[in-house]
Amino acid sequence: MSGIVEVNGLTKLFGDLVAVDHVEFSIAQGEIFGLLGPNGAGKTTTISMISGLLEPTGGDVLVDGHSVRTEPRAVKRKLGVVPQEVALYPTLTARENLQFWGRMYGLRGKELSSAVDEALELAGLADRARERIEKYSGGMKRRINIAAGILHHPKVLLMDEPTVGIDPQSRNHILEQVKGLRGSGMTVLYTSHYMEEVEFLCDRVAIVDHGKVIAMGTLEELRKLVGDADIVRIGVDETLAEESLVAVRAVPGVIQAERADSVLEALAADGGGALAGIISALNAAGEKVHSAEVVEPNLESVFLHLTGKSLRD
Amino acid sequence: MKRLLHIALKDLMTWLRDPAALGVMLGMPVILILILGSAMGGLGGGEAGGGGIKVAIVDQDEPVADPARQELALGREITTMLVDNDELSSLFAIEISEDADEVRASVERGDLAAALIVPSGFSRSVNEGQPVELEVLRDPGADLSAGIWEGVVRSVAVELSRVSVIAQTAGRVAGEQGLPPEAVGAIVGKAVEQAAASEERAVRVEVRQAEREGEPFGPLDYYSLSMTAMFLLFGSMFGAFSLITERREQTMSRLLTTPTPRASFIGGKMLGIFLLGALQFGVLYAYTSGMMRVDWGGDPIATLSIGIAELAATAGLAVLIASIARTERGAGGLGPLVIQVMALLGGAFFPLTILPDWLQPVRYISVVGWALDGFQAVQTRGAGLVDVIPNIAALAGFAVVFFGIGVWRLKDAR
Known part of the structure; x- marks a missing residue:
């Protein structure tokens, strides 16, 4: 059975740069599907093509049976989009913003009024609906940004990194808000480079890197890709030498090791067993160790296993 | 929509x-x-500065023969007086035209700020001491410039009025008394004095606003x-x-x-x-x-x-x-x-x-x-x-x- 979203051979070139390279996936009705990948992996470009904002260089997307190439307006009627940036009008109030976006989705009269009320309740900002958006905190703006994308009850909701740059409290509120959409039967395509969010929300995940889907499946299926391997996460100086990294990779049991900022992540068959060897190797190389932990297999370890680099890169 | x-x-x-x-x-x-x-x-509006206020003169006057002055061509004299005056030429760009209708139309369009029309028979009327009018056309959109032109024409009219009074007085007295030419000078002097004191104007200026009435x-x-x-x-x-x-x-x-x-x-x-x-x-x-x-x-x-x-x-x-x-x-x-x-x-x-x-x-x-x-x-x-x-x-x-x-x-x- 075909999904409500069918992405077939989707490709986008910007000059010589291949931003999205023959991406294929299918999303079932009511599913929360994650696109996980580092910045610049092609997630936003993929969403832009699905939403009709960018014309694909190759391939096509079907949303509820309508082609984005030949029936873009029919596709747009099925979609709600929550962009990465807060795309609202700062001098309008929250209610005025939602009314405007509702009208752009074709809502009118009482239907619009009740949809706006409902969206404000969902965002937890009904009591501040008359305030201008410019007076809101970053997290509150994000919540209205999401509310503007869902108030017309779209069949498919595209969310492009909706939690970037906000405080933990607002982030939790948003994640709960998105999880709650599952009950309404809405299908969600959620992009993020935060592994924890995707693990918390998504039924299935596609991992993307350099414009390509490098792995796809349920969380369980993806974890199996790295077997029983663990991630050993070590706090180090950002000036960690390349020779020290080579020394860590040479520790018995270590499959891969990469540093991103002040965190060294090593994929090891037995994390607990490799931990002592890794710390010894770093000490021998004259590096300082600020913290150490062993993490159970997760999407981070899958990404590290598949690409040899961290999601934070 | x-x-x-x-x-x-x-x-x-x-x-x-x-x-x-x-x-x-x-x-x-x-x-x-x-x-x-x-x-x-x-x-x-519609006025000029550095290049000169655009005005026009239409001289419809015909010269008349005068025994004392040989020929009286006041229309031509007015034109010369206005065109050859250095001060005026720095202020006005004067166009000489023979077509009164075209000049009227130009003023109505605002192409000219103002115009002077010397009517037919002007010299004859002045010479005979008959009341006569100089016509000034004004563009209502060029109030100030047209006002300056009107003022200039009025001062010309005052001078002409004096000339008219002098000519009438001198001619009349000389003719009646049969005096020798040297006596005419004294009579003219008296006439000038009389003209200066006169409240009446033999030459009047009629002002017309182009296509509009009311406040300028x-x-x-x-x-x-x-x-x-x-x-x-x-x-x-x-x-x-x-x-x-x-x-x-x-x-x-x-x-x-x-x-x-x-x-x-x-x-x-x-x-x-x-x-x-x-x-x-x-x-x-x-x-x-x-x-x-x-x-x-x-x-x-x-x-x-x-x-x-x-x-x-x-x-x-x-x-x-x-x-x-x-x-x-x-x-x-x-x-x-x-x-x-x-x-x-x-x-x-x-x-x-x-x-x-x-x-x-x-x-x-x-x-x-x-x-x-x-x-x-x-x-x-x-x-x-x-x-x-x-x-x-x-x-x-x-x-x-x-x-x-x-x-x-x-x-x-x-």
Whole structure:
């Protein structure tokens, strides 16, 4: 059975740069599907093509049976989009913003009024609906940004990194808000480079890197890709030498090791067993160790296993 | 179509909450009208400065034979007196014409600030001591310049009146007494004295306003029109800001992911600019005509049509500026520059008749020039809707060109 979203051979070139390279996936009705990948992996470009904002260089997307190439307006009627940036009008109030976006989705009269009320309740900002958006905190703006994308009850909701740059409290509120959409039967395509969010929300995940889907499946299926391997996460100086990294990779049991900022992540068959060897190797190389932990297999370890680099890169 | 309207109303609401936009669109023109209207009292519409106030003389007079003075050709003498006077030639650009009808038409069109018509039989009447009139035509849109010309002609008339009285007195006394020529000098002296004391004027000046009655137009009338024509164009700057901000803050991208067509988005933005300008036009029109007693002319439909056409050009210019500038900062530099140049070329700051003839057509490369020319035609020359169709068509042409280039440049914008 075909999904409500069918992405077939989707490709986008910007000059010589291949931003999205023959991406294929299918999303079932009511599913929360994650696109996980580092910045610049092609997630936003993929969403832009699905939403009709960018014309694909190759391939096509079907949303509820309508082609984005030949029936873009029919596709747009099925979609709600929550962009990465807060795309609202700062001098309008929250209610005025939602009314405007509702009208752009074709809502009118009482239907619009009740949809706006409902969206404000969902965002937890009904009591501040008359305030201008410019007076809101970053997290509150994000919540209205999401509310503007869902108030017309779209069949498919595209969310492009909706939690970037906000405080933990607002982030939790948003994640709960998105999880709650599952009950309404809405299908969600959620992009993020935060592994924890995707693990918390998504039924299935596609991992993307350099414009390509490098792995796809349920969380369980993806974890199996790295077997029983663990991630050993070590706090180090950002000036960690390349020779020290080579020394860590040479520790018995270590499959891969990469540093991103002040965190060294090593994929090891037995994390607990490799931990002592890794710390010894770093000490021998004259590096300082600020913290150490062993993490159970997760999407981070899958990404590290598949690409040899961290999601934070 | 409804989406287009909602986009326009959203923009209008945003601007009405922006004190800076309101200040520029409404506050500044009101202040400038007051300042320029007072400070530039030396200038009025349809007038000239450096190149000379444009006036004409039509001499219809015929010389008469006079035994004492051989030939009396006062029309020719007046012309020579005015044309050869160094002080006057620095102030006036005097055209000598034989076609009184054409000169009347030129004054009515505002091409000439004023004219003098010396009527047929003028010399004969003066010589016979009969009352006679010099005709001065005035462009009501060039109040000050025409007033200066009228003053000059009046002083000429005073001199001629004296000459007339002297000639009559001297001739009469000499004829009656049969005195020798040397005695005539004494008689003339007496006659001059009498003429100087005389309250009566043998030569009178009749002044006619071209195609209009009532109060003459002053600088306040001119600057009310010119500042309105200029500040309507400022809507383009705020329109460009709005378009650029929608792109930068990605509300434009978001809009384009809704079922709203790109054409509705651009159309809505243009309609917003148009509505803002219409509101501004209404306020300025009401303020200048109600509070300042400025007469916009007798055909409000023609005035309104010119305003609408200029607003269409303004909306087109907004799209063009947004397509070139790309950033708010860029639009903030480019917009006022384009508007000020157009205002300067269009005569918003001073009447273009002060420029040499060859330079005056520069107004036709300016939106402000076409709009102001149309407003003035209605105000000072009694023009109606049909008369200003060329202005409306030119402004619509600007709108199409600006919009076409702008949309072409923005076709891939998101």
